[in-house]
Amino acid sequence: MTQPVLELIGLSKSFAATQALKDMSLTILPGEVHAIVGENGAGKSTLIKIMTGVHQPDTGTIRVEGQSVTLRSTQGAQEAGIAAIYQEPMVFPDLNVAENIFISNRAKGRIMRWSEIYAEAESLIAPLGVKLDVRRAASGLTLAEQQTVEIARALSLKVKVLIMDEPTASLSAHEVARLLDIARALKAQGVAVIYISHRLDEIFRIADRVTVIRDGQHISTKPVAEVTEDGLVKDMVGRALESFAVKTAANPHGETLLSVKDLSRAGVFQNITFDLHKGEVLCLAGLVGARRTDVALSLFGIAPATDGSITLAGQQVRIATPQQAMDLGIAYVSEDRRKLGLAMPLPIFANISLASLKKLLNPFGLIDRAAESAMAETYRKRLAIRSPDSLIEVGKLSGGNQQKVMLAKWLETKPRVLIFDEPTRGIDVGAKAEVHAIIRQLASEGVAILVISSDLPEVLALADRVLVMREGRQVGILPIEEATQERVIALAAGQATSERPAA
């Protein structure tokens, strides 16, 4: 039997009253892609943090190539040959791309030989199939580009174990395929890849073995050939879950609520035209860089459109600020929870009430705390936000629960039009099913819903119609009966032979 590259033996870790990991054991072989799956709060994050030296286990042993090691810091973990790529890319906006790649590379010596650094950075980036100027500052890079930088950084460290934590959460089909290619290339070089993703289809495409963890405990490790999707989900949630991507019958559409005609923003997107009906879910599909988020931002007044018209409930409107959008009953649930969505250090209740504080004022013009916490409690129960009460800091919740808090905040504004940007990015199957159910429920209550998603199965499960964009242009609107994975991808990637005219 081959010598395992990494062994975790009987790891336990507690934070105050919560036991995050209980007697966790795991063996990673060189050159394998080892998937780890589990629901939010199953202990994946803690496990990653222990492997990368951020946290130290309370008990248990870590062995790298048979040698017992103590990983005191990320630096120590990197020296032992373990590095990670995270869900939220970690780049230095003020430093250039090349320096971002070599920032923690100790083998490079103490003197910065800039021309050498640029050349090496280019040789690391080129095989990844991405065009990226290594001399530009990292600020303003897209998430996919930032991730490329992170992968190149890990590659430069010549790691033995590379942990990919939700690497595809922000990528579209095209980039996912490329990332999986990179993972295969690493595997061929004998690097062990620990692959953490909520997207089970990717796991079946890439993994050799898959480990399920639940409630901080190891449940199973099996070769991927011996497991089925249903079996995995059952292991993850501890019970059989009724089909988590239900295709609901298309809602009977009400009257047109939002009508967008020839909407453009100079240099960003052009001529977007669609009608959104009451009770309808319209999904915007496309590759990363198709400018779908920019369309949403213009409807929400963050980056207003420069041309075209928006008609809401028969009235032509101009939306130049988020406040105007909110007054019109438009809400935008952002993709970037950290930056645009939530006040991480504030408790749940304060985040939920943030967009509707006016309603909570008592006769003295002060916030009615009792009403505020009652409001938060209602949403905590209705959306099943998993926390003992609504006093917990939002930053301490898992991604899925953060998403629900953000949603609660916007629901309280009683929106007529609700825009979701990547609503299930980086959250697990269980929470995903819940979010989908909430979205369908809202639609059936008559809210007009616009969903931006790079997750095609999600688009097909949710949408009544699919609007496909490519490079800032609308390339077609498909009714759900005609939308198949292949057709959407073909349109988004520009391979379609006969394009439907924009409806």
Next chain:
Amino acid sequence: MTILTRASPQTLRLLALGLALLATILFFATQIEGYLSPRMFNRISTSAAVVLPVAVGQAIVIMTRNIDLSTGSILGVVAYMAGQLLNTMPDLHPVLAVLFCMALGAGLGLLNGLLIAWGRVPSIIVTLGTLALFRSFLVEWSDAKTITTASLPQWLVDLPSANAFSLGGLDIRVTVVLALAAVLVTGLALTFWRPARRFYAVGSNPDAAVMAGINAPRVVFTAFILSGAFAGLSGFLFLAKFGNITVVAGLGYELKSIAAVVVGGVSIMGGSGSMIGVLMGALLVDTIDNSLTRWAVVSEFWRDALLGGLIMAAVTVDTLASRQLARLRKGGAG
């Protein structure tokens, strides 16, 4: 337009700074008689030489997304204690005297660094505390006695008027060379010495720095020690320039150094900035400061207000300009 979109923001910032400096000099040349003279050059260059090292240290601290308000007090303590030392040991080698000043400053900076990096107290609070603490210590220690030129060794008294070399009729003083050396060495290190690049990394994204295996507390700690050491060097230059040291020595230098750094284009949010910018910032601040004292139109009491206004103007212009520039580029790209 092309130059606006193609040159880096940093280059544009330096260009703007250079123009501002030129405009300031031209303006005062029309206002003050005999302004463009070697004497005025000396006055400004030697005065800027005292600020420059503090500003260099301050720049490093600000790059790490912190601030050091105690530099003026450190400068005062060092200037005073160095004066005392040279009074009791007049034969001390000048190099050792400089080293003593920097070591003493570093020691005081170490206290800041410990509390900020490992005590996790925000730097603005810690250094606000030590600003008062170090000054009170100086008052207590000095017993309200003044160091006078008479008590200093002759080499030190002669130092401010000592010439390193002359350049086209302008005298470059030794103190100026010393300050410029501090700028040059730091500038080279910040560009080419890997460990020094961590100051930028920590300030640019503290979370990512930790993830990248950078010991962020140690980097911040080092920044404050360096800030102390550079304030110590300024303390030495202050002692040499003025000779008479009272308990108020160096008062307001923290404001002056922050002004030079911010005007010089170091982002107050951390992560970016260059030594050439700091040099130009210090020159601009000192040119304005020194020129105003000779300009009858503005009363002396308004000088500090102008300094404060300059800081605000620099940050405002910078924010507006970079926003406009980003818009311009985006438009150009699409």
